[in-house]
Amino acid sequence: MTMRDTDRALVQAATAVARLRCRSENHTVAAAARTTDGRVFTGVNVYHFTGGPCAEVVAVGAAATQGVTELETIVAVGDRGRGVIPPCGRCRQVLRDYFPTVRVIVGPMDALRVVHVAELLPETYVWADQQVDGPTGPVPTPRPAD
């Protein structure tokens, strides 16, 4: 998918947070997530040897703190000018289970593009699909047409 103006603005938001808040080894990546109605939530990773959360998960938590349960697009940006960073495997699974249709911004800064999370994790385990009595957690929604 091609980048929209709102996608570029989301990259700028994550970049700004990375510049402002990622100034130690504890916080090295910033994420920004947008809702369909245009609200933006940001977060930074919380590094810890026990497995601190990635920036994407912190942004999801920030959104949930405000009662937001639907995200349209998400992006992560590294500190020290590293640009957009694709989500790690764990985040791909979290995003896929929580927001089955979320768009993810990936690629080098001069060729950014948007993909659906399902494209980043094809043929994956889907938690909600495996519940015998139906989903009790994140509810899957059909993938929209591009």
Ligand SMILES: [Zn+2]
């Ligand atoms: Zn991650």
